Amino acid sequence: MIDNIKYTLIGFFVLIFQWMLGDLFSIYDITPNFLVIYIVYVGLTSSQLRAIWLGFILGFIIDALTATSMIGISSLALSLVGYLAGVFHDRIVRIPVIMQYLLYTGFIIVFFIITVLISFQDSQWTVGNIVFLILLPKTLYTLGILSGSFILLRVGAD
Amino acid sequence: MSPSVSPLSRYKPLVNLLTALAVSLAIIGSNGTPLFNQARALIMESAAYLYVPIRWIESISTIQKDYRELQQEHIKAQIELNKFKTLVYENQRLKNMLGFKGEKSFQVIPANVLSDVGSYTMNSLTVDQGSQDGVELLSGVVDAKAQLVGKVVALSQNTALVQLVSDKNFRVSVREMRSRDVGILSFTLSKGYVIQDVPKNAEVIAGDSVVTSGFSDIFPEHIFVGWVSDISPVVEDYVKSVQVDLATDFNRLEEVFILK
Structure with missing residues (x-):
């Protein structure tokens, strides 16, 4: 119970940080997503169920606060990322470091594929432009921040 | 076992x-x-409370500077206004002579920007005026210089979410001031802000001003949008696209004005 409250409060802190200060980290309109980093962290270090439902709730709130179309897409994507990260809960320390980072990249790509590609389905932008100018830069930027955070928090280390 | x-x-x-x-x-x-x-x-209403202390500190620190700037702007605007009043009177008199109907009038609701989100996927900002203050869905929003900012897409009692012109789903009917050609302005990844489907014989040149056309219930006409920056070659033999530099500086928006 206490863990639930703790992770939820931290989640809301991350959400407020993303909402109020996310733009400060923007480089050429590419903003990292701190929520996906947090959900991956919860999935790997806490529990799969918590990651799924925290992802759902935080995703819905951030969409309600910022999205101009397709509200609910972030909750869908973050729930899925929470589930995928939770699959490796307790197992992540036994996986080689390179594989760990490939997994993290996969989690982030799954999130951005869902949020970016679906929200752009009705735009006139080509898939190549969306992938190379938005999806990949966002993924790499978020991965960079995730890597730094996880090294500091010793996620995946024995 | x-x-x-x-x-x-x-x-x-x-x-x-x-x-x-x-x-x-x-x-x-x-x-x-x-x-x-x-x-x-x-959710929007609850989140807006987070900004109350921040806005208070910001307003205390900038109020003196803002007041001086506003005084200067006010004097300049008053001189301009006197000029325009004469022109409006003359224009109205001529329109009456020709039998034109009157233009739509609108009210302006000032609002502070609480937060903004800018990225390729979505561009929106939250302001501290909501349905209780008379804001309605799909109201147009302009900045302090009456330049186009966006439109209201979601409302709570005390806040409103504004979709910016730079959002990928935003479309607005605009008019090129000199040639009087009309088109739809939207954002494209490859060319930026573009007026699509402008007739190939339209006499548009770089530097021309672009304003709203007034062909919608959201924006009245003559709201300044920006300047023509480039004109693409004719596409499909009968139309061309015109690239536009927006006048509004979205990074410096602190107050906006909602048109009602």
């Missing part, structure tokens, strides 16, 4: 995931319904 795991607990995470996905899809499907709008308004 190892304890047996019930099938239900084995599939518990998967069942939870499927439930979360199903609810998410239901939310996506119910976008825009009254119940959904109420839930969204509640």
